[in-house]
Each structure stands twice: as C-alpha cells, then as structure tokens.
Amino acid sequence: DVKVTQSSRYLVKRTGEKVFLECVQDMDHENMFWYRQDPGLGLRLIYFSYDVKMKEKGDIPEGYSVSREKKERFSLILESASTNQTSMYLCASRRRTKTGELFFGEGSRLTVL
Amino acid sequence: AQTVTQSQPEMSVQEAETVTLSCTYDTSESDYYLFWYKQPPSRQMILVIRQEAYKQQNATENRFSVNFQKAAKSFSLKISDSQLGDAAMYFCAYRSFNAGGTSYGKLTFGQGTILTVHP
Numbered sequence: 339d340v341k342v343t344q345s346s347r348y349l350v351k352r353t354g355e356k357v358f359l360e361c362v363q364d365m366d367h368e369n370m371f372w373y374r375q376d377p378g379l380g381l382r383l384i385y386f387s388y389d390v391k392m393k394e395k396g397d398i399p400e401g402y403s404v405s406r407e408k409k410e411r412f413s414l415i416l417e418s419a420s421t422n423q424t425s426m427y428l429c430a431s432r433r434r435t436k437t438g439e440l441f442f443g444e445g446s447r448l449t450v451l
Numbered sequence: 452a453q454t455v456t457q458s459q460p461e462m463s464v465q466e467a468e469t470v471t472l473s474c475t476y477d478t479s480e481s482d483y484y485l486f487w488y489k490q491p492p493s494r495q496m497i498l499v500i501r502q503e504a505y506k507q508q509n510a511t512e513n514r515f516s517v518n519f520q521k522a523a524k525s526f527s528l529k530i531s532d533s534q535l536g537d538a539a540m541y542f543c544a545y546r547s548f549n550a551g552g553t554s555y556g557k558l559t560f561g562q563g564t565i566l567t568v569h570p
Contacts, residue, residue, distance in 0.1 A: 342495075369556045378460070380542060381560040388556075396557070428496065432556055436548070440558060442496040 341365070344429050344443035351450050357416040359446050361429030367441075368434035370412035372396075372404065375426040375445070384427075387412055388434060419450045453478045453545050457561035464533045465569050471518075472528045472564050474543030482548035485519065486558065487528045491539040499541070502526065504548070530566075538568045 345360035363370065369388050373381040373396075383396030387406040401423060405413045412431075416423055427446045432438040454477045464470035476485070487499040502510045502519050509517050514534075518527045530537055543561040 371557070373560075378562055380455075380457075380562040381544075381558075383557060383559075386557060430496075434556065438556065439498055439501075440556070444493075444495045 342429055342431055342441050342443040344427075344446045346446050347444060349446060349448045351419050351448065353420060353450060355419050355450075357419050357448065357450075359414040359416075359427055359429075359448070361412045361414070361431075361443055362410050363412075363429075363431040363441070364410065365431065365433070365441065366409065367431035367438075368409070369432045369438070370406065371430045371432075371440075372402075372412065372414045373428040373430065374398065375428055381428060384414065416448075419448075421450050424448060424450045453480075453483075453547070453559045455543055455545050455559050455561040457543055457564050459564045460562070461565045461567070463567040463569060464530070464537075466533055466535060468533055469529060469531045470533055470566065472530075472541050472543075472566065474526045474528070474561055476524050476526065476543070476545050476561075478524070478545065480547060484546040484548060485517075485526045486544040486546070487515070487517070487526075488542045488544060488560075489537075489539045490542065490563075491536075496542070500528065533568050535568050535570060538566055540565050 342363045371386040372384045385404040387393045403415045429443040432440045483504045485502045490496045500512045514531045540563045544558040
C-alpha cells in the first residue's frame with residue numbers, strides 16, 4: 339500500500355515560533371506538494387517540489403518555506419508562526435507522469451495561539 | 452489561471468438514494484484532467500474518479516459517475532445507492548494536461564461539499 343506520512347496530526351504553537359511540518363512518502367515519487375485546507379476555501383497550494391532540492395511556489399507561499407533534501411521527505415517550515423496560519427496542512431505526492439495519481443497524507447492540524 | 456467552483460457547501464441524501472454534487476471550472480486550455488476526491492472525517496483524502504477532457508465518455512466507478520459537459524465547463528458527481536460510508540467532504544479538482552515541464556501535477560481544488568447521508 340502506498341503511504342504518505344505526516345509527522346504530527348495535531349500541533350499547538352505560539353505566535354513567533356518556528357514550526358516544522360514533515361512529510362515522508364514511501365513510493366519513490368518525484369513530485370511532492372504542500373496544501374493548506376481552510377473551510378470555504380478548499381485546498382490551496384503552498385509549495386511543491388518536482389525533485390530533490392527543487393521547489394516552486396504555489397498560490398500562497400508567503401510566510402512559508404520548504405526543504406527537500408531527500409526524495410522521500412518534504413518539509414514545510416513556518417519561520418515565524420502567526421495566528422492566520424492556523425489551518426489544516428495536507429502533504430501529497432505523485433509520480434511525475436501524465437496520469438500519476440495524487441496520494442495524500444492524513445493532514446496536520448496546526449493551531450497558532 | 453484555472454478556477455474551480457463548488458457552489459454547494461453542504462448536501463444531504465437518504466441512504467440508498469441518489470445525490471449529485473456540482474462543480475464548474477474555468478480554463479482556457481483544451482486538454483486537462485478533472486477529479487473528484489473524497490475526504491472522510493479525520494481520514495485522508497482519496498481519489499474517487501477521474502475524467503480526461505479529451506474523452507467524450509463520462510467516467511464511471513461502481514456507484515460513482517460523472518456528467519462532464521466540456522462546453523459548459525461543468526463536472527458533476529453522481530452517487531447512486533448512497534451508503535453511510537459515503538458521508539465525507541468531496542472536492543472537485545482540475546489539472547492541466549501539459550506535456551512536460553516541472554509544473555504539471557499541480558491540482559486546483561474547489562471549495563468542497565460536505566455530504567451527509569441519513570439512515
């Protein structure tokens with residue numbers, strides 16, 4: 339079975355803290371994504387990576403950075419967390435083919451106080 | 452840029468009945484993929500069904516089928532014989548068909564529709 343694992347299901351952080359959200363996939367997928375899910379807004383793409391050390395901004399990259407040092411791992415970093423970054427964060431991965439299906443992790447719910 | 456709109460924040464259906472979830476999208480591209488994803492409560496998102504825009508035939512997966520109207524840019528999901536396990540949030544999504552480059556694979560999602568199934 340394919341697996342995308344997000345390190346934390348629930349996190350509570352304080353404003354200004356640095357936050358790391360980790361995502362690991364075991365399918366040797368080239369492409370990995372970080373989405374943010376908010377009620378009424380659906381999923382919005384923060385960043386994605388198409389290979390090791392390669393990344394591109396999505397639609398809402400402000401306040402976030404990412405790291406992909408190994409193919410299986412894609413990290414989302416909030417340098418200085420703010421309350422408006424309270425959200426559900428979803429990691430996903432797919433093989434870099436035309437028909438490659440997107441597989442999701444279970445999500446990380448972040449609360450910033 | 453492409454946009455995807457789901458105008459029904461919530462829908463409900465009786466068990467064993469049929470329900471249709473609506474989705475419209477906007478694009479200037481002629482080739483693309485459309486998807487419906489299901490997100491059960493506290494569980495991960497899974498793919499329900501996929502439609503290639505160049506195929507005229509509507510996709511079907513067991514009790515799930517789509518009504519794809521390319522000219523109208525409409526992509527609705529029909530769930531037949533609804534079951535309690537169908538209760539979830541459903542997302543419509545769009546993906547470009549571009550032949551290469553680093554950006555293909557990005558999905559644009561709609562706002563989601565919460566489906567409640569009543570016993």
